[in-house]
Amino acid sequence: MNGQRTDRKGEPHTLGSFLRERREALRAEDPRFSLRKVAGRVGIEPSYLSKVERDIGSPPAEDTLVRLAGELEVEPDVVLALAGKISSDLREAIRRRPLLFGELIRELKDAPDRAVLRVVREVRDGEW
Numbered sequence: 440m441n442g443q444r445t446d447r448k449g450e451p452h453t454l455g456s457f458l459r460e461r462r463e464a465l466r467a468e469d470p471r472f473s474l475r476k477v478a479g480r481v482g483i484e485p486s487y488l489s490k491v492e493r494d495i496g497s498p499p500a501e502d503t504l505v506r507l508a509g510e511l512e513v514e515p516d517v518v519l520a521l522a523g524k525i526s527s528d529l530r531e532a533i534r535r536r537p538l539l540f541g542e543l544i545r546e547l548k549d550a551p552d553r554a555v556l557r558v559v560r561e562v563r564d565g566e567w
Contacts (some may be wrong), residue, residue, distance in 0.1 A: 445518060447503075453494050453521065454491070454494060454498055454518070454521040454522045455491055455492045455493050455494035455495055456492075456494070457497075457517075458491060458492050458507060458511065458518070459492040459493075461511045461513060462474070462477055462492070462511055463510065465512070466527065472511075474488055474489060474492070475514050477507075477510055477511070480510055481503065481506045481507055481510055482503075482504060487499075491507075498522035498523065498524065499522070501519065501524060501526065501527060504518050504522055504524070505518075505519075505526075517528075517566070528529070
């Protein structure tokens with residue numbers, strides 16, 4: 440697995456297609472996931488969510504994307520990445536050590552998932 444999200448046809452997801460596909464999958468099991476109801480719980484207008492799902496206009500702000508991710512039960516970092524954004528906590532970490540994080544990300548960008556996971560585990564577990 441290369442970590443890239445694709446739609447049912449194997450095409451890379453856009454933010455809108457990902458959100459719409461996820462919401463509709465949830466709606467198939469639960470009517471609470473209609474466009475209007477999700478928009479209401481997230482605190483945005485249904486017409487705005489409809490535009491987001493059709494990739495019309497700029498993506499929403501980070502807080503709105505995080506609320507959408509939570510509502511649709513997906514990882515916020517996935518939704519943010521599809522919107523071309525990163526979370527504020529990651530942005531702050533990069534600002535504190537831009538050269539180190541820049542080098543790390545560039546070195547890992549083409550690495551297989553298992554290699555990236557190994558680095559994550561080593562850092563998390565403190566195996567230096």
